[in-house]
Amino acid sequence: MTHFNNLFASNRAQNALAILVIVLFAFVNIASVRREFSLTRDEDKHYQYGWNVINGNSTRFDDSKMPVSALNALPAKLAELSGNDRLIRIGSRFYVARSVTIFFSCLVAFLVFYWARKLYGFIPAVFSLLLYVLDPNIIAHSQLVTTDLYATGTIAFAFFCLWIFANDRTRRNGLWCAFALGVSQLAKYTAIVLYPLFLIALLSFDLSKWGRAMRKKETAGKFILRYLKYTFVAALVSIIVINAGFLFNRTFTPFGEFTFRSKVFQDIQNALPILTQLRVPVPYPYLQGIDLIRFNEQTGASYGNIYLLGHLSAVKGFPGYFIVASLLKVPIATQVILILALILYFSRKDQRIDFFRNEIFLLLFVAVFTVYLNFFYNAQIGIRHFLPVFPLLYVFSGNLFAGWKDFSAVQKSLSWGLIAYLLASTFSYYPYNISYFNEIVWDRTQAYKYLADSNIDWGQGRKELREYLSNNPDAIYQPAKPRYGQIIVSVNNLVGITIDPGKYAWLRENFEPVDTIAYTFLIYDISPAEFDAMCRITDYCR
Numbered sequence: 001m002t003h004f005n006n007l008f009a010s011n012r013a014q015n016a017l018a019i020l021v022i023v024l025f026a027f028v029n030i031a032s033v034r035r036e037f038s039l040t041r042d043e044d045k046h047y048q049y050g051w052n053v054i055n056g057n058s059t060r061f062d063d064s065k066m067p068v069s070a071l072n073a074l075p076a077k078l079a080e081l082s083g084n085d086r087l088i089r090i091g092s093r094f095y096v097a098r099s100v101t102i103f104f105s106c107l108v109a110f111l112v113f114y115w116a117r118k119l120y121g122f123i124p125a126v127f128s129l130l131l132y133v134l135d136p137n138i139i140a141h142s143q144l145v146t147t148d149l150y151a152t153g154t155i156a157f158a159f160f161c162l163w164i165f166a167n168d169r170t171r172r173n174g175l176w177c178a179f180a181l182g183v184s185q186l187a188k189y190t191a192i193v194l195y196p197l198f199l200i201a202l203l204s205f206d207l208s209k210w211g212r213a214m215r216k217k218e219t220a221g222k223f224i225l226r227y228l229k230y231t232f233v234a235a236l237v238s239i240i241v242i243n244a245g246f247l248f249n250r251t252f253t254p255f256g257e258f259t260f261r262s263k264v265f266q267d268i269q270n271a272l273p274i275l276t277q278l279r280v281p282v283p284y285p286y287l288q289g290i291d292l293i294r295f296n297e298q299t300g301a302s303y304g305n306i307y308l309l310g311h312l313s314a315v316k317g318f319p320g321y322f323i324v325a326s327l328l329k330v331p332i333a334t335q336v337i338l339i340l341a342l343i344l345y346f347s348r349k350d351q352r353i354d355f356f357r358n359e360i361f362l363l364l365f366v367a368v369f370t371v372y373l374n375f376f377y378n379a380q381i382g383i384r385h386f387l388p389v390f391p392l393l394y395v396f397s398g399n400l401f402a403g404w405k406d407f408s409a410v411q412k413s414l415s416w417g418l419i420a421y422l423l424a425s426t427f428s429y430y431p432y433n434i435s436y437f438n439e440i441v442w443d444r445t446q447a448y449k450y451l452a453d454s455n456i457d458w459g460q461g462r463k464e465l466r467e468y469l470s471n472n473p474d475a476i477y478q479p480a481k482p483r484y485g486q487i488i489v490s491v492n493n494l495v496g497i498t499i500d501p502g503k504y505a506w507l508r509e510n511f512e513p514v515d516t517i518a519y520t521f522l523i524y525d526i527s528p529a530e531f532d533a534m535c536r537i538t539d540y541c542r
Helices: 002-007 011-033 043-054 067-082 085-091 094-120 122-133 136-142 148-167 171-184 189-205 207-215 217-245 263-271 284-299 321-329 332-347 355-375 389-401 409-427 444-449 462-471 491-495 505-510 528-537
Strands: 306-308 311-313 485-490 515-517 521-526
Touching: 011 094, 011 122, 011 136, 043 067, 043 094, 067 085, 067 094, 067 148, 094 122, 094 136, 094 148, 094 389, 122 136, 122 332, 122 389, 122 409, 136 148, 136 409, 148 171, 148 189, 148 355, 148 389, 171 189, 171 217, 189 207, 189 217, 189 284, 189 355, 263 284, 306 321, 321 355, 332 389, 332 409, 355 389, 444 491, 444 515, 462 485, 462 515, 462 521, 485 491, 491 505, 491 521
Parallel strands: none
Antiparallel strands: 306 311, 485 521, 515 521
16 A cells, blocks of 8 residues: 555656546447447437537527537538548547547546545545546436536536635636636536526635624725626626627627517516616527526426326426436445545534535535425436536545545445445446446336436437347337237337327336336237236226
8 A cells, every 4th residue: 555655646646547547438438439329319409509500500499409519510520621531421420429528528537536636635536536437327428419418517617616716816717717607608507507606605615704804894895896806707708708609699689689488588578678678798599598498497398298206297397306316326336425425524523614615616506406406497307417416526525535544444445345336337237328227226127117218218229229120020119009929119108208108008007028128128028818818907908
């Protein structure tokens, strides 16, 4: 152990180890995308919007596509500009576009390591990094042309920049913080919540100064003025970044000329006609997207039914949805480390004393986002919406290993044992990480009874389905009416996410799947006798 400590005594050696781990993470992801799995249901639209943006058109064609997807289209654009036919062929392959997200995820991985090392030291940072790179949900969404991983990374980077600025109030750090805040708005509308949370976190950091300021009027005035300056700079830089990302598309359109669909924006227009001529300083598609996101969440128009533990809801979400999803889809070893980190941190006064200096920048967003998504958010269509809390939690989890040098041999063995368990659990699903469930769901044919939608079936297994049907011509894919034989049905259609839940009730209520295709399609073997027995006791065959 002494030799190990000496070997990694310098930051350069520590960085080299982290980069090696991250390169292995990249290799695992690239090996997966080179298999060219079917596109998930949104990838082609995200890519199309990114292609539009990179070609000068940010006009919105739906609610959730964002300028950050231009990064995925960039290789194809560069190949096109080169005029080289071979480069154009390579650049147009979708695995190249997916590889851009992988590269971005590698940067997020290093951020997790770097931040955790700053807070807790090298060994804790290694554990934080391993939690990130071995998370099956992170692996799954690092391979896709969607905005989920970009939002996860830009939010983490924004809070890291805020933490840096809080501890060192230089102009450079302030501008980096404001820039990171603006960039996060180009990834996903989730990041809008950062504006009030940044203010709360910074005020909490300055809590003692705030108390002193209130006792001295002249000091209080300076303190308030400083925060007004922070707000002005953050708003100005954010507006500039947002406008650049959306290509200044109809910036300064009068508020009254927006065609809103959500009730909240319509009510504002109707109740405050004085705002009609107010020129909005952000691009039209930026505010339009916020409106459409709100409309779709109110109506469920863009995502079908919500499903949890065998129950469906047409519009409203289920209280605690993401808590249940996390219990099932976050590896058990990771959950053990997270829980122990939280318990031990808040039970130690010597650690809690620095909460408002350090950990608030990790846990404030986690706490607010967890409450909001579990109890006030309707579009509960997959754990991917919860991903932004993961890097922050993994950085925080490093505190569990902060006293590593004082750990007993048993404690160290148990720590590495948890990582070994995490590795085995994650790769037991490889390369089908979207459909990952931990060992609470031991029988993988039964996962549909707990969750569905993008937790399992996001359209990613169609290539494997075609191969299976080609090799098994007698298999019947999603029959229009009840019948016997080898029946194959997608998880989402079985439970009724986007179709009538009654269509496959006969199958769901009377038979159990015997196998899966890429964990996305369920295979049933129904004999004539079993089918006849069902027909005698139910009305499904009439």
